[in-house]
Amino acid sequence: MAVPVVTFSDDQAEAWDRATEVLASAGVDLVNDALTPRDDSATGLLAVIGKAGSGKTLLLARLAGDLLAAGVEIVSGDWEGRRRRDRRTLAILAPTNKAASVLRNRGVPATTIHRILYTPVYDPEYEKIAAWLAGQGERPTVEGLTDAALDRAHAFFQTHKSIPGALAVAGLRGSDFITGWKRRDEPLDIGFVDESSMLDTRQFDDLREIFPTLILFGDPAQLAPVNNSGAMVFETLPEANRIELHRVHRQAGDSPILDLAHALSDPDLDFEQFERMIEQAARDDPRVEIAGRVDAELMARSPVLVWRNATRIRLINAFRTAYDAPPDGLLPGEPLICDGIELPLKHRKKRLDLEARGLIKGAQVIWLGPGRRPGFSRLHVIGTEDPRLSAASIIKIEMPGEEEPFIPFAANMGAAFLHGAAVTIHKAQGSQWPAVQVFAPDLYAAARAGRVEAGQPLWKRLAYVAITRAEERLIWVTRYRLARPRSPLDIADLPVPQTALSLTPAEL
Numbered sequence: 123m124a125v126p127v128v129t130f131s132d133d134q135a136e137a138w139d140r141a142t143e144v145l146a147s148a149g150v151d152l153v154n155d156a157l158t159p160r161d162d163s164a165t166g167l168l169a170v171i172g173k174a175g176s177g178k179t180l181l182l183a184r185l186a187g188d189l190l191a192a193g194v195e196i197v198s199g200d201w202e203g204r205r206r207r208d209r210r211t212l213a214i215l216a217p218t219n220k221a222a223s224v225l226r227n228r229g230v231p232a233t234t235i236h237r238i239l240y241t242p243v244y245d246p247e248y249e250k251i252a253a254w255l256a257g258q259g260e261r262p263t264v265e266g267l268t269d270a271a272l273d274r275a276h277a278f279f280q281t282h283k284s285i286p287g288a289l290a291v292a293g294l295r296g297s298d299f300i301t302g303w304k305r306r307d308e309p310l311d312i313g314f315v316d317e318s319s320m321l322d323t324r325q326f327d328d329l330r331e332i333f334p335t336l337i338l339f340g341d342p343a344q345l346a347p348v349n350n351s352g353a354m355v356f357e358t359l360p361e362a363n364r365i366e367l368h369r370v371h372r373q374a375g376d377s378p379i380l381d382l383a384h385a386l387s388d389p390d391l392d393f394e395q396f397e398r399m400i401e402q403a404a405r406d407d408p409r410v411e412i413a414g415r416v417d418a419e420l421m422a423r424s425p426v427l428v429w430r431n432a433t434r435i436r437l438i439n440a441f442r443t444a445y446d447a448p449p450d451g452l453l454p455g456e457p458l459i460c461d462g463i464e465l466p467l468k469h470r471k472k473r474l475d476l477e478a479r480g481l482i483k484g485a486q487v488i489w490l491g492p493g494r495r496p497g498f499s500r501l502h503v504i505g506t507e508d509p510r511l512s513a514a515s516i517i518k519i520e521m522p523g524e525e526e527p528f529i530p531f532a533a534n535m536g537a538a539f540l541h542g543a544a545v546t547i548h549k550a551q552g553s554q555w556p557a558v559q560v561f562a563p564d565l566y567a568a569a570r571a572g573r574v575e576a577g578q579p580l581w582k583r584l585a586y587v588a589i590t591r592a593e594e595r596l597i598w599v600t601r602y603r604l605a606r607p608r609s610p611l612d613i614a615d616l617p618v619p620q621t622a623l624s625l626t627p628a629e630l
Contacts, residue, residue, distance in 0.1 A: 131369045134177050137170050140365050141185055141337055144168045148312065148335040150210055152185075155192050159208050160311055162334060169318070169338040169356035172367030173387075174590040175380040178339045181367075182314055183230050185337075186214055189312070197310060198233050201244065201252045201285040211311040213238050213333070217320040219480045221552035223505030225316055231283070232316065236482055239328060240303045240474050248289065248299035255279045255288055267292055284507065303474035306332060313337070317552040319344040319354045326355040342366075343387075343586050345548055346576065353576070378407045379596050383589055386582045393569035393581060397562070400598050411597045415605040416559060418444045421543040422457060422611060423488075424555040426599065427588045429564035434544045435520045437561070440604045441543040442519070445611045451530045452489050452517065455611040457542035458501075459549065460485040464516055464538050476513060480506035481537045484549055489517075490613055497533030502616050509617075513537050547588045558592035560585075562600050 142152045144166035149158035189212050197213045214232040216222040225232035253259035275292040313333035318340035346354050403410040421441050428434050447453050462483045465473045486504040499515040514536025518527035568581035
């Protein structure tokens with residue numbers, strides 16, 4: 123990755139200094155470009171926190187680039203190679219596939235926390251190829267693979283730095299070279315975690331076990347995990363382990379979306395005043411829009427964000443009606459949200475296979491069509507490097523006023539899904555889309571309810587998270603109406619994977 127050339131603000135410079143002190147205590151001296159062998163007894167912990175636009179991601183990218191330039195190696199979830207005493211490593215993590223893909227789109231080689239907690243077990247014969255590609259072994263001779271196939275793998279790896287991708291280009295499937303997954307039993311080195319406001323206590327404890335040196339990057343204005351009693355893990359750290367970025371760095375062309383987000387910090391601002399600010403922003407800048415209807419076509423790839431589950435279910439069913447979706451099935455192109463893996467303990471290996479492919483709770487998925495076996499679905503997992511797979515599916519579509527969901531696809535066990543045309547703002551954390559629809563009547567209901575979370579009105583925290591999911595365009599929807607789509611739903615817009623990698627253990 124290229125090291126970004128930037129001029130730090132005073133608070134960013136202070137955060138960089140604090141981070142380099144933590145790294146230096148672990149034997150990685152960025153000031154003098156000096157590395158010493160890892161000392162497992164040396165530990166360090168720092169949380170860099172700040173609101174949207176304060177430069178957290180820029181700082182993360184700069185630190186990561188400086189570490190690579192100093193000789194620290196990136197560890198991904200693909201393959202790690204042999205451990206060396208003098209080897210220093212960095213893993214850049216995010217809680218979800220979508221959050222990791224946001225970093226990758228900015229040139230930061232990120233992976234998910236799950237892909238670091240669980241590591242692939244390679245077939246010894248094909249692991250020789252991985253070692254050669256990573257510069258840790260001689261060019262191997264492997265039965266069944268030609269020199270031309272190895273050359274293709276090598277050329278691919280030089281550009282993409284993906285071991286599974288290179289092996290796939292050589293003509294191998296994931297089930298050929300990955301024999302299973304195991305829980306990591308040895309610690310790593312340095313870990314950076316983006317979107318750390320999404321971490322729950324258990325995930326944080328797991329990361330502390332694996333990374334002696336850990337730096338968190340998070341937004342204190344977002345919503346805390348539901349099972350964390352309203353607190354974010356970095357809020358529980360001692361003052362000495364936290365540093366906050368206060369200055370807001372404007373995006374190119376000045377961002378009205380960030381202006382609106384930071385206006386919510388005014389304690390005297392009420393919901394009606396905020397809506398008037400949105401109306402003014404919409405008059406002044408095309409990146410903010412007021413809409414009287416939800417756009418069904420946009421819902422197919424960018425879910426409308428709501429507060430209440432009843433609203434979510436109602437909008438999902440309006441979306442399916444608008445597209446004439448069959449009452450007993452799905453249309454190719456319908457969006458889904460992974461709701462977890464429903465497998466008994468004896469199928470732990472299969473669970474890990476599915477989760478390693480990106481089917482973790484909250485993952486965004488597009489339904490491509492039925493699989494070859496009953497109950498299976500062909501899926502496109504948003505934000506993953508190899509998005510296409512087939513998996514046993516339990517798809518649940520909730521209906522207004524009905525206690526039991528409609529289930530168009532139901533394997534005996536496998537990955538469970540809810541419809542994804544609308545999601546709660548809580549579930550949207552960590553994700554961003556070019557254009558985002560925020561359902562304002564739900565935020566008005568939250569304001570009328572008068573609820574407070576962590577000392578701030580709930581509607582403000584909801585509004586902050588919702589509008590900062592928008593990368594380029596914010597659409598503030600004011601009515602319970604849906605604009606019918608202009609064309610049928612399809613999958614032609616989805617990117618075709620660069621490789622044909624497919625882990626067949628997903629077919630339970």
